[in-house]
Amino acid sequence: MQVGEFIVDRWMVGILRDVCTKHGITFSTYSDDWLLEFRRGDILRRVLGYGFGLNDSVAASIAQDKVATYQILSKAGIRSVPHVLVRTKISHTDRSVMERWNKVVVKPLVGTGGHGVRLFDDIAQAAGHIEDSKIMAWAAAPFIDIQREIRIIMLDGKALVVYEKIPVMIDGLKMFNLGLGAQPKSIEADEATLQLARLAQEEIGLRLCAVDIIETEASEHEVLEVNEGIMTEHYMRYSSENKERAGHAYEQIVDAMMDQGDE
Numbered sequence: 001m002q003v004g005e006f007i008v009d010r011w012m013v014g015i016l017r018d019v020c021t022k023h024g025i026t027f028s029t030y031s032d033d034w035l036l037e038f039r040r041g042d043i044l045r046r047v048l049g050y051g052f053g054l055n056d057s058v059a060a061s062i063a064q065d066k067v068a069t070y071q072i073l074s075k076a077g078i079r080s081v082p083h084v085l086v087r088t089k090i091s092h093t094d095r096s097v098m099e100r101w102n103k104v105v106v107k108p109l110v111g112t113g114g115h116g117v118r119l120f121d122d123i124a125q126a127a128g129h130i131e132d133s134k135i136m137a138w139a140a141a142p143f144i145d146i147q148r149e150i151r152i153i154m155l156d157g158k159a160l161v162v163y164e165k166i167p168v169m170i171d172g173l174k175m176f177n178l179g180l181g182a183q184p185k186s187i188e189a190d191e192a193t194l195q196l197a198r199l200a201q202e203e204i205g206l207r208l209c210a211v212d213i214i215e216t217e218a219s220e221h222e223v224l225e226v227n228e229g230i231m232t233e234h235y236m237r238y239s240s241e242n243k244e245r246a247g248h249a250y251e252q253i254v255d256a257m258m259d260q261g262d263e
Helices: 011-022 057-064 066-075 092-098 123-132 191-204 233-238 240-262
Strands: 026-030 035-040 043-048 084-087 104-108 118-120 137-142 148-155 158-166 168-170 173-175 183-186 208-215 221-227
Touching: 011 026, 011 035, 011 233, 011 240, 035 240, 043 240, 057 066, 057 191, 066 191, 066 221, 084 092, 092 123, 104 123, 118 123, 148 191, 148 240, 158 240, 183 233, 183 240, 191 208, 191 221, 233 240
Parallel strands: none
Antiparallel strands: 026 035, 035 043, 084 137, 104 118, 104 137, 148 158, 148 208, 158 183, 168 173, 208 221
């Protein structure tokens, strides 16, 4: 199943092929390069889309669910942006929760790249938008005037790539998705921000993930989303330095995948 943004010429495929050649790993592709296979001796590992075979399937599915992710992080006391599950037929309870917010952001419950994200300052309009859609489950969140958004790609508690996303305005909403025109700016994250990413990774139960952390007007840091897929296509295309950083990160990921067979 093809989950994640489809790009005809994925640079990740070529980078992973080169990593495998360097490490003596047989590299194979299937399904128009969407399914990748690494083999060395008796060790076989696969990559589907942007999902690497390092994560437990349940933990990976939780990360794809914006509401489940929020609820787990919130229960653990990890600061994160509230997300409420809203079905196509909005219940009175759902509407009551949304009415507590002056503005509401709605997005498909499962999805990436900022697609389908809308801002409403009228709850009735938000409800109408959801009820008229063909998407069965949505996540609703209070509008936050995000000052900064930082992405941290984590592997076993270690930050592989860190960058701030410089947003673009689309329909009155700051959008921090690179695929929609935002730009990456490499930064050094402070220890508090890195620790927040580590806590989120550990609580969801992922070895590999990309944690999006926002800074609010009050200078507070909160987890926005945790992504189990590692998609750096737009990031790499921004500069040769970014491509080099991503390549180094992918090499570490492949090493971790193949080392599993040595346990």
